[in-house]
Amino acid sequence: MHSFRYVNDQLTCENVPLAALADAVGTPAYVYSAETIRTNFRRLDRALAPLDHRICFAVKANSNLAVLNLLAGEGAGFDIVSGGELFRVQRAGGDAGHCTFAGVGKTRAEIEQALRAGVHCFNVESEAELAFIDEVAGQLGLVAPVAVRVNPDVDAGTHKYISTGKSKNKFGIGLDRAEQVYREAAARKNLRIVGVQTHIGSQILDPKPFAEAVAKLIPLVETLKAAYNLEFFSIGGGIGIVYDPALASGDPAWWNAADHPRRITPEAYAEAVVPLLLPLGLKILLEPGRFLVGNAGALLAEVLYVKETPTKRFSIVDAAMNDLIRPALYEGYHEIHPLTQSTAAPVVQDVVGPVCESGDFFAQDRPLAPLAAGDLIALLSAGAYGFVMSSTYNSRPLLPEVLVEGDTWRIIRERQTYEDLVRGEIIPEQ
Ligand SMILES: *Cc1c(COP(=O)(O)O)cnc(C)c1O
Numbered sequence: 001m002h003s004f005r006y007v008n009d010q011l012t013c014e015n016v017p018l019a020a021l022a023d024a025v026g027t028p029a030y031v032y033s034a035e036t037i038r039t040n041f042r043r044l045d046r047a048l049a050p051l052d053h054r055i056c057f058a059v060k061a062n063s064n065l066a067v068l069n070l071l072a073g074e075g076a077g078f079d080i081v082s083g084g085e086l087f088r089v090q091r092a093g094g095d096a097g098h099c100t101f102a103g104v105g106k107t108r109a110e111i112e113q114a115l116r117a118g119v120h121c122f123n124v125e126s127e128a129e130l131a132f133i134d135e136v137a138g139q140l141g142l143v144a145p146v147a148v149r150v151n152p153d154v155d156a157g158t159h160k161y162i163s164t165g166k167s168k169n170k171f172g173i174g175l176d177r178a179e180q181v182y183r184e185a186a187a188r189k190n191l192r193i194v195g196v197q198t199h200i201g202s203q204i205l206d207p208k209p210f211a212e213a214v215a216k217l218i219p220l221v222e223t224l225k226a227a228y229n230l231e232f233f234s235i236g237g238g239i240g241i242v243y244d245p246a247l248a249s250g251d252p253a254w255w256n257a258a259d260h261p262r263r264i265t266p267e268a269y270a271e272a273v274v275p276l277l278l279p280l281g282l283k284i285l286l287e288p289g290r291f292l293v294g295n296a297g298a299l300l301a302e303v304l305y306v307k308e309t310p311t312k313r314f315s316i317v318d319a320a321m322n323d324l325i326r327p328a329l330y331e332g333y334h335e336i337h338p339l340t341q342s343t344a345a346p347v348v349q350d351v352v353g354p355v356c357e358s359g360d361f362f363a364q365d366r367p368l369a370p371l372a373a374g375d376l377i378a379l380l381s382a383g384a385y386g387f388v389m390s391s392t393y394n395s396r397p398l399l400p401e402v403l404v405e406g407d408t409w410r411i412i413r414e415r416q417t418y419e420d421l422v423r424g425e426i427i428p429e430q
Contacts, residue, residue, distance in 0.1 A: 001040070002295035003033040003404075004380060009341040011378055013404045018300060019339040021409055022376050025400055027302040028319035029415070030387050032062075034070055034405040036296035037383075040266075041074045044239075044288065047270035051277055053284040056100055058237050059085040061289025061384040062297070066403050066412035068092035071292070077120065079237070079287040083110040086117060096120075100197075100234065100285065102149070104129075104171065111136045111144075121145045123197045123234070125172055130185055137190035146185055147195035147234060150178045150220065152213040156201035156238065172198065178220055186228060193228040195285070196221050199236025202290060205264045207272035210235070214276045221280060234285035235273065240264050241294040241381055266291075290384040297383020299324050299399075300339070303375040304354070313349040315371045320353025321360040322393040324379065324386050328359035332385070336362065339376040342369035351377075355394050387413075397421055 003014045010017045013033050021031060045055060056077035059068065063085060068078070069092040077098030078089045089099055096117035101110075104125040111133055114122065124130050124146050137144040151172030173181050185191050200213045214235055221233050242264065277284050301319035308314075326332025336351055346367035353360040362379055371377065387401055397416030402409050 001036065001043075002380070003036045004298060004378065006341045011337055011339045011341070013298065013409075015407045016404045016409050017339075018298070018378060019376055021402060021404075022300045022302070022339065025402055025411065026415065027300050027376065028317075028323055028399050029300050030297060030382065030399055030401045031300060031409070032064075032067065032293070032297045032383055032401065032403050032412075034296075034403055037067065037070055037293055038074060040292045040296070041071065041076065044266040044269075044286070044291065045075075047266040048274065048284070048286070050274050051284045052282075053286065054098065055286050055288065055292075056098065056234075057292055058287050058289030059089060060388060062293040062386070063088050063388055064401050064403075064412055065092040066401075066410075067293065068094055070403075077285070079289075080119075083107075083113045086110075086114060086119070090117065100147075100287070102197075102199075102287075106133075108132075108136055112140060115140055115142045115144060119145075121147050121194050121232075123147050123149050124185075125149050127173075127181055127184060130181065130188065130191065134188040134190045143190055143192050145194040146191050147193075147197045147232070148173055148178060148181055148185065149197045149199065150175060150217060152198055152200065152216040154200055154209050154213045154216065156204045156209045157206060175216065175220065179223065182224055182228065193224075193230065195230055195232040195234060196224055197234040197236065197285075199234075199287060200238055202238050203240040204238045205240040205242065207264060207268050210238070210269060211272040211276060214273050218276060218280065221282070225280070225282060230282060232283040232285050233277070233280060234287065235277070237287040237289050237291070239266075239269055239288050239291035241290055241384075292384075294381050294384035297386055298378040298380050299334075299382040299386060301377055301379065303371045303373055303377065305373055306371060313347060315349055315351045315368075317351060317353060317362070317377065319362070319379070319399075320355040320394070320396065321357060322355060322391045322396050323353075323399055324362070324382055325389050325391075326382075326385055327362055328357075329389070334362060334379040334381055336366070336368055337378050337380065338369050338371065339378060344370050346370075355396075392416070392421055395421055 056079040058079045072094040081103040099119045102123040149172035301317040305316045347370045351363040400415040401413040403412045
């Protein structure tokens, strides 16, 4: 679900009309709905209620302190991939003891930081990493809790850049070698085996690959549980978000429709995996990122120019690929809606930014309401992998982020200034 809908022709987030918000903070700007994040979290949590479980939010999807704080308040743990993310979680009031530390390239400094903070687990991706964590833990006189990420070799049916569970991907240890790697881990005296982890990719809209991955791993998990007294099985993230092709509808009936053509709901996901997981008798960890925050965010922009060529119509907006790179990076899709609803017949157009790259587009050949200079638009589903992937390319300052709650909104990140842009840069003295 999400909380963006038209009320009296005005696109609103919860009870806040977005045009007024855009007026107050300027464009481009990111806006998030607290209600959407909470509802998504609670709905997934409820669907998994039969299991002893913890939802560990994948911080990389949206790492704003206010978002992390909101999720910590809901009882979320956190899946982190860097020392910076651990710092953010702690700064936001999250508990390091509920953090799982993932990623193929952890540095010595990051491992030391995580050990000292007392993270719940290191999710280990190679034998070399296992040896290195053992060494670093030994030097600190600590024992590192570890889980091995096992690659189940299933096809998640998603874009190749966000598919991770095939044996050709760089992630995890193959199912055939996993037991051997666990034996090696058990032999290292500064490691303590606590779990098994897997993650097959992102933006997965069909529950089947999740069930397939879990089913493939269960015999291994049972063997390891008997051998090493496992505490948990983490089944990763990857639950996709559903786009409404027709209108900015927050209508629960639409989102819950059983016959939705590309449907994944928390209930359908749970239905696929819970019966497989229950007999294990283990704690189950999940690492959703996009599902919790993706539909909770929008990027607001203003149309600067409309340019017609003999073959195309371009709406040039003030947001660009440096602000939201998903379309350019992996063909990410964002619904686009004018902040004031239009009744005019749609016209086919490209929506593009001002950056000097052909990849700087948000929509190509898409039928949308005819736009004119000065119109405000929202790019929906921008709450995950949006702001966090932004850069200052073309010396464009980073955007502000706003959190809406009911009738109120608060800036949760200030727009960068030109001074921010050059902070830390030095012209050497002659
Ligand atoms: C990226 C990632 C996630 C989160 O993926 P989503 O698609 O945002 O749910 C979870 N676990 C791992 C290991 C990841 O790399």
